[in-house]
Amino acid sequence: MKKSIKSWKFIPCLVLLLALSLIVGGCGTNSQTDAAGKEAYKIGAVIDISGNSSSLGVPERDTLKMMEEQLNAKGGINGHPVELEILDNKSTEQEAVTAVKGLIDKGVLAVIGCSSSGPSMAMIPTVQNAKIPMISLAAASSIVEPVSERQWVFKTPQSDIVMVNKIIGYLQSNNLQKVAFMSMNNSYGDGGKKTFAVAAKESNITIVAEEKFAADDKDMTPQLTRVKASGSQAVIVWAIPPSASILTKNFKDMGLTIPLIHSHGVGNQNFIDLAQGAADGVILPIGKLAVADQISADDPQKKVLDNYITDYTKKYNSAPNSFGGYAVDAFNLLVNAIEKAGADRTAIRDQLEKTQGYTGISGIFNMSAQDHNGLKPDSAVMVRIENGKWKLIK
């Protein structure tokens, strides 16, 4: 054991390790109280601020910060200020789990997040065990189903089935029976594909071609060539930019003229910009936020949508998108529940489940013990892109 002297290096290692850990653990443990002396309500959020899903996470974080400021300016919840801590999970599952454990240690009443499905799924066992209400901002329906294993988990975006039914309705009213389905090879594309396959079968719509592509593919011409040869009457695509935009460009370049139907995953300006003019004519289901200026004045959501657009545009100098909208709904649902339940996690969970008639950005929420999303098909509309703008299809 000639080299055994190295054992002494263990001590500096340990000291370093512990010191680092303690610094991290010690951050933000001091809670603030307002002038009236009421203790702050702590809420946590784990958002995909960097990494693959940052285009979703950044508007969500900005929205949450704005909501926190507005709420505290109005005097908080029943006089208690709200302290919102937002952490980045870098779009990874492992970091989402450590982040949510950190938030739980700090005594948060509930957790908002994550932006995408994988990290949200990874957090579920932790929040279920710790009995902390969680509201996800991700689409996959498996996040809240089966409810018997997800008592503490809720989500605000419309489930795939809501959007799929909108598309099926459009196909039927235009008498399109043979379609091609193209999807991104990740959990978003996978979820859309499964849901669409089931719904199409029930409505006698035949899928004549199925194609996949990777999220970072740069050319989808080969897949589109096979779609062209399949004789389909329409193409349905389940993807997000940039791959969704590239596909749309390839589609135009190949001179295809059949209807191109995208999913709500392309519901941001980014998609139109990256497609460089090729997006015109694309049809998609989307929440009402994108066409707030075109829906009728007596729509119950009209006022909520206009307020959010005005506030967000004023603060950040750019129009909000549906991802930020998911954060608005998650924050408000939580605030409403805490208002009735106080600082009691079980009561907050129960109140969330009892949510009825909350008018939000993504629709009107009616939750129940069987439905932890609570949105119906009327929460989406079909739009067509014309001259780079969303146009409502009446």
Add this chain to the structure above:
Amino acid sequence: MKKTTIFGIIILLFILIVSLVVKSNYLFSILIIIGLYAIIVQGLGILMGYAGQVSFGHAAFYGLGAYTAAILTTRYHWPTIAALLAAIILPGTIAALIGRQTLKLRELYLALATLGFGILVFIAFNEGREFTGGPSGISSIPFLNIGSFAFDSDRKFFVLVWAVLALLLLGINNLVHSRTGRALRAIRESEYAAENAGIDSASLKLQAFIFSALLAGLAGGLYAFYITFISPAAFSYHASIEFVLMAVVGGLGTFWGPLLGAAVIVALSEILREVVPLLIPGAGGEYQIIIYGIILILLMVYKPEGLSSLGAVFDRSPKRAEQNTNKQ
């Protein structure tokens, strides 16, 4: 008293004290992740630091371990401990199958071959629809249990992971000071010279490769039983590169390197997550990655031999290391 005994006592005390004193599940989860990565980097350290071979495909073995554990327990209802055993053996077997051919390659070509293997396995995870759950992954993986004792809390899991890690540290310490360890180092310095001295370099390199795959599989199996949800995203080539980074940052061919590398990379990313929003409130997460990058570049410029060389400051006789090298 032998120094290994002292070390054993120190790490036992560390595990005992931390498990009794620490109440934060967050701190436990960080230590668990550090422990898991340190296990992988231990194996990678043997491969890179002693046998002198680089692998950019170890996330694949890590993933194979995790998927083996997850599939066997959720689909075939194996006992968890048996599934964990399979999670160690399967990646080792695959390493043995591909290793013989792959390790004939050298340097850049070997790096590319392992990178290719990693991407191949990643694609298989994504495409094995029914079997691997596709891109959506596998959820509801049970907790690890031995008989009626389940590792169902962060505290219990911390003790398990660090006990495994401590055993590995001791075992590897013995290994590198044995004849095999010296033979491996001889290969790293000059494969031709080693062969001329009668060392079967092909067989030893293969053994090191298999050993590192076994450890990555073990860490993967433990990861699946800890997070209880897995998807392919965690096992992409980014993770492979991160493991190599940890090995290099910690210091190749050193005793503390793997643990130190894993600890520093994980802790750095945790600290930056908390600190960056306080310093630059409007920053996107990219700032965090830039700062992380700058720190790593500075480290590589000023301490290319890795962080564990800083420990030399505490070494009572600086010449000792040199003497050891000469003896071996």
